Amino acid sequence: MTSEEKKQLLITACKVRIGVIESTHSANSGHPGGSLSSADYLTYLYFKELNIDPNNPSWPDRDRFVLSKGHAAPALYAVLAHRGFFPVKDLLTLRHVGSYLQGHPNMNETPGIDMSTGSLGQGISAAAGMALAAKYMNKDCRVYALLGDGEIQEGEVWEALMFAHHYKLDNLCIAIDNNKLQIDGNVADVMSPYPIPDKLRAFGFIVKEIDGHDFEQIESALNEARATKGAPFAIIMDTVKGKGVSYMENQASWHGKGPNDKEYEQAMDELNARLAELEAM
Numbered sequence: 001m002t003s004e005e006k007k008q009l010l011i012t013a014c015k016v017r018i019g020v021i022e023s024t025h026s027a028n029s030g031h032p033g034g035s036l037s038s039a040d041y042l043t044y045l046y047f048k049e050l051n052i053d054p055n056n057p058s059w060p061d062r063d064r065f066v067l068s069k070g071h072a073a074p075a076l077y078a079v080l081a082h083r084g085f086f087p088v089k090d091l092l093t094l095r096h097v098g099s100y101l102q103g104h105p106n107m108n109e110t111p112g113i114d115m116s117t118g119s120l121g122q123g124i125s126a127a128a129g130m131a132l133a134a135k136y137m138n139k140d141c142r143v144y145a146l147l148g149d150g151e152i153q154e155g156e157v158w159e160a161l162m163f164a165h166h167y168k169l170d171n172l173c174i175a176i177d178n179n180k181l182q183i184d185g186n187v188a189d190v191m192s193p194y195p196i197p198d199k200l201r202a203f204g205f206i207v208k209e210i211d212g213h214d215f216e217q218i219e220s221a222l223n224e225a226r227a228t229k230g231a232p233f234a235i236i237m238d239t240v241k242g243k244g245v246s247y248m249e250n251q252a253s254w255h256g257k258g259p260n261d262k263e264y265e266q267a268m269d270e271l272n273a274r275l276a277e278l279e280a281m
Helices: 002-026 032-049 070-083 088-093 122-138 154-167 187-191 196-202 213-228 261-279
Strands: 065-066 143-148 174-180 206-211 232-237
Touching: 002 032, 002 070, 002 088, 002 213, 002 261, 032 070, 032 143, 032 174, 065 070, 065 122, 070 088, 122 143, 122 154, 122 174, 154 174, 174 213, 187 196, 196 206, 196 232, 206 213, 213 232
Parallel strands: 065 143, 143 174, 174 232, 206 232
Antiparallel strands: none
């Protein structure tokens, strides 16, 4: 990755975070914390990794992405908008009556959404099915899924992982957004899934642990995933809930509410200052 490529990714991720704040403020609801923690990974996926065409969202040979932690839709919508799937201004319609940007992704309404998600655990199951279908159809496309660390408390997740190993789905790459917080508090206190890497290896996955806010580490992990044959791949991302907005960072209370006017102004001041800093680099 060149320094210019890294700069552009940092700028885009900052704009994605701005989109998260603008949309959840406009909706007066939503899930900013887990959207902000996953913004960097989603930015890299859509701007560097995925073989997709914003002008043809239903292209049969495209790579697929499933947001299994569907409540992080504000981040995915912001990424899709900046990638050209729909106008950035439409982010302000999040959760509004009649908007195609619902609180959770809807593949029947929103350009670029490959799977409707929201009920935790179901997204990874769909992604595994997509990967197996691609194998049967001799397609070269790859399937990516993003899960939350709280989400993997769901039993259905582990059934899907067992399925992925059994069918040797080396075209499937999952990432776990390990921001260590869920709606009820610390993941470890609610129902600990730790140690996550050891459990995934026991289920037959090749595992890479990274800093989920470091683009070079994200790139290295995804390169390794593409090179892996005969087994599915998992990326465990160490992240910060609410990343980029000081008062939201590491606060479980920001799992599922939108910022009020004062909080919105502070967040936008911080993100716009960061954007100006990045653009001046």
